[in-house]
Amino acid sequence: MDTADWQIVRSTPLFGALSRDTAERLVEGQGARVCDKGVMLFEQGAPAEFFYVVLAGWVKVFRVATDGQETVVHVFRQGETFAEAVIFMGGRYPVSAETATTCRLVRISGKRLRDCIRDEPEVALSMLASTSRHLKVLVEQIEQMNRMSAPQRLADFLVQLHPRSDGPCTIELPFEKSLIANRLGMKPESLSRALAKLRPFGVSVLRDAVTIEELGRLQQFVATEVEDGVG
Amino acid sequence: MDTADWQIVRSTPLFGALSRDTAERLVEGQGARVCDKGVMLFEQGAPAEFFYVVLAGWVKVFRVATDGQETVVHVFRQGETFAEAVIFMGGRYPVSAETATTCRLVRISGKRLRDCIRDEPEVALSMLASTSRHLKVLVEQIEQMNRMSAPQRLADFLVQLHPRSDGPCTIELPFEKSLIANRLGMKPESLSRALAKLRPFGVSVLRDAVTIEELGRLQQFVATEVEDGVG
DNA sequence: CGCGGCGTTGATCTCTGTCAATACTTGTGG
DNA sequence: CCACAAGTATTGACAGAGATCAACGCCGCG
Numbered sequence: 001m002d003t004a005d006w007q008i009v010r011s012t013p014l015f016g017a018l019s020r021d022t023a024e025r026l027v028e029g030q031g032a033r034v035c036d037k038g039v040m041l042f043e044q045g046a047p048a049e050f051f052y053v054v055l056a057g058w059v060k061v062f063r064v065a066t067d068g069q070e071t072v073v074h075v076f077r078q079g080e081t082f083a084e085a086v087i088f089m090g091g092r093y094p095v096s097a098e099t100a101t102t103c104r105l106v107r108i109s110g111k112r113l114r115d116c117i118r119d120e121p122e123v124a125l126s127m128l129a130s131t132s133r134h135l136k137v138l139v140e141q142i143e144q145m146n147r148m149s150a151p152q153r154l155a156d157f158l159v160q161l162h163p164r165s166d167g168p169c170t171i172e173l174p175f176e177k178s179l180i181a182n183r184l185g186m187k188p189e190s191l192s193r194a195l196a197k198l199r200p201f202g203v204s205v206l207r208d209a210v211t212i213e214e215l216g217r218l219q220q221f222v223a224t225e226v227e228d229g230v231g
Numbered sequence: 232m233d234t235a236d237w238q239i240v241r242s243t244p245l246f247g248a249l250s251r252d253t254a255e256r257l258v259e260g261q262g263a264r265v266c267d268k269g270v271m272l273f274e275q276g277a278p279a280e281f282f283y284v285v286l287a288g289w290v291k292v293f294r295v296a297t298d299g300q301e302t303v304v305h306v307f308r309q310g311e312t313f314a315e316a317v318i319f320m321g322g323r324y325p326v327s328a329e330t331a332t333t334c335r336l337v338r339i340s341g342k343r344l345r346d347c348i349r350d351e352p353e354v355a356l357s358m359l360a361s362t363s364r365h366l367k368v369l370v371e372q373i374e375q376m377n378r379m380s381a382p383q384r385l386a387d388f389l390v391q392l393h394p395r396s397d398g399p400c401t402i403e404l405p406f407e408k409s410l411i412a413n414r415l416g417m418k419p420e421s422l423s424r425a426l427a428k429l430r431p432f433g434v435s436v437l438r439d440a441v442t443i444e445e446l447g448r449l450q451q452f453v454a455t456e457v458e459d460g461v462g
Numbered sequence: 463c464g465c466g467g468c469g470t471t472g473a474t475c476t477c478t479g480t481c482a483a484t485a486c487t488t489g490t491g492g
Numbered sequence: 493c494c495a496c497a498a499g500t501a502t503t504g505a506c507a508g509a510g511a512t513c514a515a516c517g518c519c520g521c522g
Contacts, residue, residue, distance in 0.1 A: 088356065476512090480505105
């Protein structure tokens with residue numbers, strides 16, 4: 001784990017608020033691992049032993065129904081931790097996790113986390129902050145699925161991908177469209193059509209490159225009530 | 232707060248694992264409050280000062296969009312705590328909470344909770360367990376909304392309401408149908424129709440009383456793949 | 463060159479939301 | 493005790509969004 005990696009770790013809500021010593025103790029001896037795309041990190045129902053920090057790449061976290069149908073709950077990116085809360089639940093992962101792209105990850109054992117908390121209660125506070133954030137994300141996701149149409153959810157997703165808030169930009173889609181579709185609660189066919197519906201709002205697509213003429217216009221579309229049609 | 236109340240408090244994941252002393256210290260001096268139906272406990276965006284334990288009744292927790300549209304995230308019941316994780320987030324409630332029925336509640340200040348954690352780190356572990364549980368509930372909710380049809384979600388809701396797992400039963404709907412509808416991510420009209428579609432599966436409704444001929448049959452319907460029609 | 467995975471497009475169907483009209487409940491005041 | 497009003501639930505007709513099924517195009521790879 002080099003300096004850049006370490007900086008990413010320190011940028012997470014979990015590690016950011018900890019003292020340097022404590023943070024170092026948590027990741028001590030855990031080298032960064034590089035995973036190919038499509039590697040299962042853990043499976044729903046398996047004993048929850050580890051949690052993860054994403055240094056690079058994207059990790060999809062999803063639930064599998066009895067009939068095999070997958071529901072993507074979230075796709076984690078650089079600077080995010082995941083599965084850390086699970087360590088304190090029932091001992092089993094309630095979701096599965098798989099790398100959606102080639103990834104650079106740090107894996108930390110739950111035992112070490114628990115030990116750390118016992119020795120330094122401040123760690124628990126960081127954990128709580130981090131977990132609360134995840135809660136909020138999920139709540140927002142539920143709201144989004146209820147209120148917004150497929151094109152709106154897609155537009156929101158695109159806007160979120162880009163740090164800047166207005167002007168034109170070109171975005172490289174970070175992972176497969178079918179995964180984006182699932183993450184947004186729709187089928188791949190609907191994603192295609194949603195992209196088409198965004199064309200009038202200055203969005204054009206070529207392969208994985210999405211060009212947005214004016215981010216502000218897209219944001220406005222996201223905020224649009226259902227009142228007026230999409231065209 | 233009488234003995235029965237205290238037992239309910241101790242039945243929550245948050246208080247259950249704590250020592251008697253610590254648990255008592257947390258709720259010390261906080262009498263049970265009785266609220267009418269329709270009382271706002273806190274509003275989205277307000278500074279997060281308190282969290283709650285439900286001793287009796289039901290509390291709806293929801294998000295309000297800029298256009299006023301409400302999305303019910305969860306409806307909490309006896310023996311559940313809510314908003315405890317929020318205390319550690321950004322200082323503001325990300326959701327609103329309102330009593331859905333007449334309620335008996337305990338309100339506990341975040342400051343006291345933080346003090347307790349500082350003095351007794353074990354509290355943090357209970358908090359994490361409790362928060363993780365909430366996370367899991369939300370994840371399951373997202374999955375449910377993606378995978379299941381309106382009638383299936385309703386059937387699942389009914390089954391969850393009843394402790395027993397099979398045989399016949401009659402359930403009193405715990406709160407308004409319009410709230411159930413929102414909680415299940417549908418409109419009241421759809422709820423009516425969903426109830427009608429469950430009739431062939433041995434479900435009949437009179438006022439607020441839902442009679443189920445055979446719980447097992449309903450559960451089976453919930454698990455049913457989309458393959459065969461609803462009839 | 464042909465194969466396989468992924469994405470797009472088109473036709474169709476189903477479910478749910480919307481709008482509107484009608485019951486049913488409850489509470490109020492005469 | 494009844495009449496009326498307000499809130500809540502049901503029902504019907506209709507429209508639109510998204511799912512499904514199927515066909516095709518695109519691209520990378522052996």
